[in-house]
Amino acid sequence: MSEELLRMTGINFRIGQQSILKNVNLSVCRGEIHGICGENGAGKSTLMKILSGVYPWPSYEGSLHVGGVERRFASFNGSEAAGIAIIFQEFTLVPQMTVAENIFLGREPARYGVIDGREMISKARSLMGQLGLDIDPTVRVRNLGVGSQQLVEIAKALKNEVSLLILDEPTAALTDNETALLHEKLKELKKRGVSSIYISHKLDDVLEITDHITVLRDGEVVTTRATASFSHDEMVSAMVGRSIENLYPVRSSAPGSETLLALRDWRVWSREKGDRCAVAVDSFEVRAGEVVGIAGLMGSGRTEFAMSLIGAYGDRRDGDLFLGGQKAVIYNPAQAMEKGLCYLTEDRKRYGLVGKMSIRDNMSLSNLRMFSNLFGLDLNKEYHRTSSMAGRLRIKASSIMQLVESLSGGNQQKVVLGKILISDPRVLFLDEPTRGIDIGAKFEIYNLINELAAEGKGVVIISSELQEVLGMSDRVYIFRNGTVSGMLNRAEATEDKLAKFMF
Structure with a gap:
């Protein structure tokens, strides 16, 4: 039996009165690629933020063991020192900085106390070569497409030796060729004994690359099984608690002439x-x-x-x-x-949302004229209109006053969609x-x-x-x-x- 690298036991986590995780158990062996699936708001990203120290002890209940040693990470740096690297669903890159500067941010090579720019570019170019990526390390990140930025995130996470790599929706912005390249790299890491936790809504990718799959629903573990025993339809049913016969619903109406x-x-x-x-x-x-x-x-x-x-x-x-x-x-x-005429951006974090603002404020931000009167903002009208839209889109939150940055990626996407729909x-x-x-x-x-x-x-x-x-x-x-x-x-x-x- 393979050596256990990670064990999370009895994890509970709350935001205000809302229970996000409920008695979650997770085990990952050394050299294993472990998939985690679930609907938006199921608790996948939250669980990984606990594991990576973004949500530090004691903000959660339960125990966390890495390599047989109990860990209580106080920060992201603590998990990194323990050999855990995470690629977040949302980009953590600085757009104004170059690719090389982003990769080594906080870990810049220096000589006599001065950052060695040439060495940093050389190391970044070498890392890109090892990963098979054709990206110029001197280019500023803001000039890269979304797919290339995701690949830079992956390179940044792999710059150090890691024992556990966490990938939260790593292929959402990647082409098929880029996804195949990533999977190839994960298999190479697996041969070296590096474990990976692979979170994705692309179920075919999960079925292709993982050894075991854990399914979360409403903050609880539904099942953990060997990937070989799962079918696509079984995964869908476990995730949503029902079967979906036809993913693309038939439209009853026909296009008009106007x-x-x-x-x-x-x-x-x-x-x-x-x-x-x-x-x-x-x-x-x-x-x-x-x-x-x-x-x-x-x-x-x-x-x-x-x-x-x-x-x-x-x-x-x-x-x-x-x-x-x-x-x-x-x-x-x-x-x-x-x-x-409205446009829903492909990059919600950069162009679509203000993370420190609430669901209500984000939805109304582009429509303030609609809620204005002679005395300023009609807060009652704003609240009811945005609350109605949140209900229509089935956004999972404690209330529309919850900060957008605390929502899952999928629910953030719904907020952006609601913002443009309010303008009709x-x-x-x-x-x-x-x-x-x-x-x-x-x-x-x-x-x-x-x-x-x-x-x-x-x-x-x-x-x-x-x-x-x-x-x-x-x-x-x-x-x-x-x-x-x-x-x-x-x-x-x-x-x-x-x-x-x-x-």
Whole structure:
């Protein structure tokens, strides 16, 4: 029998009156890859924050043993010294600093008390090489895409020798090739006796890479079993407490004839791209009651296109934008929202939320004019409107006054979605709307999208998951190098056909 590396026994944790973890037990052997699955708010990230010292002793009840020794970590540094490294679901990088500076932040190589920049870059480049990553260590993180930033997080966690690596949604922003590279590295670490805890909503990834799986639901352990004994459907049932027959619900309504959004000869130039044309779309349309998908590889210009429509990307734009048949000129996201056009960011932490503010305040932040009167803010109206939206989206929280930073990643995503829905837009661009969302919450989001379409709104889904695009869309636009390389109707769209236009 393999040597036990980690044992957590009887873990209980509360935030205010809300019980987050209830008598949780977890055991991980040396050299094992152990999967942890559960819906958003099930307690997965909280359990890992206890293990990594983010939530220090005695903020929780229960015992924690690493290598047979009881540990009571007072801080993140304590767990790191014990050989535990964690890659959080949300990025911990400093955007203004370079890749090398982020990797060695707080552990910079120095000579005579002065940081040795050349040595730091050399070590970072060597580490990138070992991981098979083609990322320039001198580039500032803010200039990297989301997928590349996630890979930098992984490199940062692996810069020291570790006995236990915790990965919280590590592949949410990664391509299939990048995910395969990560899995290859985890298998190499496993051969060296390094254990990993792998938390992911991508159940196929969990089934592929792990040895055992623990399922959490509502803060309690439902089951722990060998991965080989689990099927995909059994995992789903254990997670949500029910079976989901059809992940992509059938929409009863059909698209209307009214065109809500239309583009003609849309061009966007950006200094980030060397002052060249970054987006060139000849035509693009969204009709009332229609769900339009946008597919494409990372870096294909999908996000830049959507952000340019709301005035959030590009130094110069040309072409015609029509909303409801009327020509519209939009310089910033506030104007876009006033005209009924909203965008859900793919990076909720950087662009979508203020962590130190409550659910209520985040939802109303972009809609303060709606809640204003001659005497200031109508707090009663604000509270009831945001409370109603939180209920509609089934956000798991003690109240709408709970700080957003204390929510799970999936519930944070729902807050961002609620913020744009409160403004009652006619056209919504949802950029990776289910990234980091569990399968049960995905089903809820898909039903919500269908509800919005049934109300006559136009919904555009930008997604890296081709099955999601195919399962939800009436039409699919495929992007490549900042242009539309193809458009397919639902009846003719397949993964193979999408791939031909993507590459």
